[in-house]
Amino acid sequence: MAEKSKTKNLEIEKPEGKLGVLLPGLGAVATTFIAGVIAIKKGLGKPFGSITQMQTIRLGKRTEKRTPKIKDFVPLADLNELVFGGWDIFKDDCYQSAKKAGVLDINLLEKLKPELKKIKPMRGVFNRDYVRNLDGDFIKWGNRWEMAKKLIEDIKNFKKKNKCQRLVMIWCGSTEVYMERKAVHNSIKNFEEGLKKDSKFISPSMIYAYAAIKEGIPFANASPNLCCDIPALVELSKITKTPIAGKDMKTGQTLLKTIIAPGLKARMLGLRGWFSTNILGNRDGLVLDDPGSFKTKEKSKLSVLEYILQPHLYPELYGEIDHKVRINYYLPRGDNKEAWDNIDIFGWLGYPMQMKINFLCRDSILAAPIVLDLVLFLDLAKRAGLSGIQEWLSFYFKSPQTVKGLYPEHDLFIQLTKLKNTLRWMMGEELITHLGREYYDA
Numbered sequence: 001m002a003e004k005s006k007t008k009n010l011e012i013e014k015p016e017g018k019l020g021v022l023l024p025g026l027g028a029v030a031t032t033f034i035a036g037v038i039a040i041k042k043g044l045g046k047p048f049g050s051i052t053q054m055q056t057i058r059l060g061k062r063t064e065k066r067t068p069k070i071k072d073f074v075p076l077a078d079l080n081e082l083v084f085g086g087w088d089i090f091k092d093d094c095y096q097s098a099k100k101a102g103v104l105d106i107n108l109l110e111k112l113k114p115e116l117k118k119i120k121p122m123r124g125v126f127n128r129d130y131v132r133n134l135d136g137d138f139i140k141w142g143n144r145w146e147m148a149k150k151l152i153e154d155i156k157n158f159k160k161k162n163k164c165q166r167l168v169m170i171w172c173g174s175t176e177v178y179m180e181r182k183a184v185h186n187s188i189k190n191f192e193e194g195l196k197k198d199s200k201f202i203s204p205s206m207i208y209a210y211a212a213i214k215e216g217i218p219f220a221n222a223s224p225n226l227c228c229d230i231p232a233l234v235e236l237s238k239i240t241k242t243p244i245a246g247k248d249m250k251t252g253q254t255l256l257k258t259i260i261a262p263g264l265k266a267r268m269l270g271l272r273g274w275f276s277t278n279i280l281g282n283r284d285g286l287v288l289d290d291p292g293s294f295k296t297k298e299k300s301k302l303s304v305l306e307y308i309l310q311p312h313l314y315p316e317l318y319g320e321i322d323h324k325v326r327i328n329y330y331l332p333r334g335d336n337k338e339a340w341d342n343i344d345i346f347g348w349l350g351y352p353m354q355m356k357i358n359f360l361c362r363d364s365i366l367a368a369p370i371v372l373d374l375v376l377f378l379d380l381a382k383r384a385g386l387s388g389i390q391e392w393l394s395f396y397f398k399s400p401q402t403v404k405g406l407y408p409e410h411d412l413f414i415q416l417t418k419l420k421n422t423l424r425w426m427m428g429e430e431l432i433t434h435l436g437r438e439y440y441d442a
């Protein structure tokens, strides 16, 4: 049944002028995204996997037959208005970097070469203490406060040079070592003092997030890094009226987990164990070969089942799950990851059953449309006057960032309902609860 939304439609500024997309980390994900958008604009490919470009949204009752495409319903920036830039710790331009990443076919890359060659990284803010398996030399020097200032300068120069009306930043850099919240993360006052004192508890990805949020630029964290998931940066995002979202894009194995686990729970089938293993040979895999970075990823991957299955409510079904996740760096596989899942379930009277999934996925092919959607939705959120954590974008993340004290919603289908209802709410359309009594009561 359609429920009257509580608000009228929000005042949303029109998406006029150029939208600059700034990406710290011009590696496999970022270049697959950029090259993909250019290819789509040239008619060389379709934006499969992108909600903003392909999905429809039902409005009103089922009998009304109103199902526009999302991009025709909410005012999103046009792909022709996107301008790309970013930072890396290696000097390669986007053509070289995409070629090295080996995700896209070389014949396609050759057709995009002139545009990709022009996108050159700015010097990155980097420290090997946080990503031990990389050693780039294209970096900025100075203490953390000076580096934050330099990033803000880069942002302003980019905006001016490219005549952008608005900007969005998505962290597509490597996974940093596992970090826990410290006092320096508790408030923006502490954080800025920490930058000035060059605190080791402030990682490079946090400095990029700080620079963006300080400038009021919407920011998303595509990696599992702690990054903007700290009270200091959430506080800053409210002050500067900046939408933020994170963390860790939900692509291969975890995407499948959040599709399958809600199904098992819906049918009250028990789960005894879930063993997930992966082989991949891209730079991300190399970074994750370091136990520090792997721990950050592992935490992010493990949390999903617990939240979806709610063992505290269903101890007999989900109280004793053995959940293991392994990632193995295996060079020949490149970006074409192979994942195996063994799932031990049980049904009626406790009889055991097994499921085996062998997913031969392409990591960056799954990630690129997420980056595009985050860019367009965060820009929309900014123009709609939304700020702070955008939980309606949790659909895209393995570890959705939420307000303190609120557990994250991991079920993909609940997340999609939340996303679409948020769009309806923004546009003053009725929210859809799927009760549907009105079709039968008449």
Ligand SMILES: NC(=O)c1ccc[n+]([C@@H]2O[C@H](COP(=O)([O-])OP(=O)(O)OC[C@H]3O[C@@H](n4cnc5c(N)ncnc54)[C@H](O)[C@@H]3O)[C@@H](O)[C@H]2O)c1
Pocket: 024, 025, 026, 027, 028, 029, 030, 087, 088, 089, 090, 101, 124, 125, 126, 127, 131, 134, 136, 171, 172, 173, 174, 175, 176, 204, 205, 222, 223, 224, 248, 249, 250, 251, 252, 282, 283, 284, 287, 363, 364, 366, 367
């Ligand atoms: N590919 C996926 O499906 C997927 C899914 C979820 C999350 N992620 C995350 O997205 C991120 C990017 O993944 P990828 O496959 O493109 O990795 P990648 O290694 O190909 O690219 C990361 C790039 O970031 C650069 N970099 C590292 N630290 C930097 C810094 N401080 N400043 C600027 N640049 C820096 C590296 O040099 C590299 O070019 C990783 O954190 C990964 O865990 C990827």
